[in-house]
Amino acid sequence: MSPTTRARARKGEGDQLRRDILAAAEELLTVEGSADAVSVRAIAEQVGVTSPAIYMHWKHKDDIFTEVCSIRFAEFSSRVMANVQGEGPVLDRLAEVARAYMAFAEEHPEQYRVLFMQPVSAVPDGAPPTAGAMAFQMVVGVLEAAVAEQEMRELDPVTTAAALFAAIHGAASLVVDRHEDIPVPEPAALVEAVIDVSFHGIAAGPAKP
Amino acid sequence: MSPTTRARARKGEGDQLRRDILAAAEELLTVEGSADAVSVRAIAEQVGVTSPAIYMHWKHKDDIFTEVCSIRFAEFSSRVMANVQGEGPVLDRLAEVARAYMAFAEEHPEQYRVLFMQPVSAVPDGAPPTAGAMAFQMVVGVLEAAVAEQEMRELDPVTTAAALFAAIHGAASLVVDRHEDIPVPEPAALVEAVIDVSFHGIAAGPAKP
DNA sequence: CAGATAGCTTACCACTGCTAACCCAGAACG
DNA sequence: CGTTCTGGGTTAGCAGTGGTAAGCTATCTG
Numbered sequence: 001m002s003p004t005t006r007a008r009a010r011k012g013e014g015d016q017l018r019r020d021i022l023a024a025a026e027e028l029l030t031v032e033g034s035a036d037a038v039s040v041r042a043i044a045e046q047v048g049v050t051s052p053a054i055y056m057h058w059k060h061k062d063d064i065f066t067e068v069c070s071i072r073f074a075e076f077s078s079r080v081m082a083n084v085q086g087e088g089p090v091l092d093r094l095a096e097v098a099r100a101y102m103a104f105a106e107e108h109p110e111q112y113r114v115l116f117m118q119p120v121s122a123v124p125d126g127a128p129p130t131a132g133a134m135a136f137q138m139v140v141g142v143l144e145a146a147v148a149e150q151e152m153r154e155l156d157p158v159t160t161a162a163a164l165f166a167a168i169h170g171a172a173s174l175v176v177d178r179h180e181d182i183p184v185p186e187p188a189a190l191v192e193a194v195i196d197v198s199f200h201g202i203a204a205g206p207a208k209p
Numbered sequence: 210m211s212p213t214t215r216a217r218a219r220k221g222e223g224d225q226l227r228r229d230i231l232a233a234a235e236e237l238l239t240v241e242g243s244a245d246a247v248s249v250r251a252i253a254e255q256v257g258v259t260s261p262a263i264y265m266h267w268k269h270k271d272d273i274f275t276e277v278c279s280i281r282f283a284e285f286s287s288r289v290m291a292n293v294q295g296e297g298p299v300l301d302r303l304a305e306v307a308r309a310y311m312a313f314a315e316e317h318p319e320q321y322r323v324l325f326m327q328p329v330s331a332v333p334d335g336a337p338p339t340a341g342a343m344a345f346q347m348v349v350g351v352l353e354a355a356v357a358e359q360e361m362r363e364l365d366p367v368t369t370a371a372a373l374f375a376a377i378h379g380a381a382s383l384v385v386d387r388h389e390d391i392p393v394p395e396p397a398a399l400v401e402a403v404i405d406v407s408f409h410g411i412a413a414g415p416a417k418p
Numbered sequence: 419c420a421g422a423t424a425g426c427t428t429a430c431c432a433c434t435g436c437t438a439a440c441c442c443a444g445a446a447c448g
Numbered sequence: 449c450g451t452t453c454t455g456g457g458t459t460a461g462c463a464g465t466g467g468t469a470a471g472c473t474a475t476c477t478g
Binding site for chain 1: 231238252266300315326327328329330331332338339341345350355358359360361362364367368369370371373374375376377380382385386387388389390391392393394399403406407408410411412413414416
Binding site: 008009010011012014017049050052053056102 | 423424425426427428
């Protein structure tokens with residue numbers, strides 16, 4: 001595979017290298033398990049190019065991985081959005097979003113970490129929405145529907161969305177970080193528990209057995 | 210302050226340097242905001258010593274910061290444990306734990322990140338419990354009391370503890386990471402929302418207006 | 419065919435975690 | 449008192465990192 005050298009692209013076809021770098025970066029990311037463990041030189045070698053060539057397309061190393069992971073998440077989230085447009089109880093749809101979110105974290109832990117588990121400084125004006133903003137908006141949208149359909153207590157949708165997002169994000173984070181010092185249930189069981197708790201609470205309700 | 214040189218310790222007093230290194234590491238950690246941004250050389254310079262001297266006391270750089278942060282968390286958690294022994298409804302105590310946990314994340318974000326926001330591989334047998342294990346155990350303990358006092362629905366304490374821990378951890382993580390792409394409420398408001406949702410759920414209950 | 423330029427490479431910098439080898443003041447021992 | 453031993457460091461350096469400045473060259477354009 002990985003050629004040690006590479007034919008120079010023709011004029012106007014520089015984007016081919018860009019695409020190849022993204023692919024190589026993603027492959028190395030999943031192999032190594034973290035962006036820190038993948039060096040710019042390693043990416044360059046994988047595509048058969050020297051490292052400064054990378055900096056023609058991105059200003060910083062981190063930008064490469066952010067782009068890689070955003071692409072993967074956008075693909076995922078459009079799939080989920082399509083599945084969630086359906087009918088039925090709104091809270092069921094919300095549960096589906098939570099399950100899908102956990103599935104993404106489980107299948108793409110490195111991408112999840114890059115997108116959701118590092119500081120996000122203020123996004124410049126006019127920049128495309130971050131993965132976090134998209135995910136959050138999904139939750140807000142469903143919650144507003146739940147309010148409209150009266151499936152939800154009267155709570156502020158944005159604050160409540162933050163609480164729910166935090167809960168699911170926390171569960172996904174525990175899975176991604178493989179916290180072996182804590183008895184974390186299987187991902188599927190954990191997300192069901194989070195859904196159950198978030199929807200019905202833990203308090204002994206007046207009308208619940 | 211930071212002396213460029215330093216009197217050599219007497220025999221048997223090597224631990225003085227060890228303590229000074231821990232203090233310098235913590236100070237630099239809070240100044241820089243992340244452990245990655247603090248180099249071993251910087252710590253060494255701060256205490257007036259050369260960098261290999263550090264490796265007399267720790268095998269790896271990360272071990273220094275883990276120790277620094279564990280000390281801080283142990284101090285915090287014993288304070289909370291004492292406050293939580295009191296009487297009153299169990300769920301109120303649980304809420305207090307959640308608030309305290311968020312307060313720790315808010316006041317010591319760098320420490321929180323080191324302790325709870327990176328992969329934790331299996332702890333060697335006989336090692337002291339990690340901060341995560343201690344925090345989790347706090348939640349389990351309170352939950353078992355809640356079950357005993359019938360303040361809680363009949364749920365598996367460990368699975369439920371994981372869900373609650375995930376929720377609080379997610380909220381703290383959002384705060385620590387300063388997710389500026391998401392409308393995260395103030396820490397205090399966020400933790401109240403998480404508590405409210407976790408205790409009572411969001412679903413329109415049969416007996417709630 | 420001449421010049422411009424996209425698409426790279428060579429060479430390098432300052433810095434990182436970490437190690438091997440050495441030095442040396444003072445405690446312990448004869 | 450003199451010698452040896454050793455805890456508590458230092459000097460020097462390795463392999464690797466992200467990133468940059470400057471130059472080269474194949475291709476396109478006038």
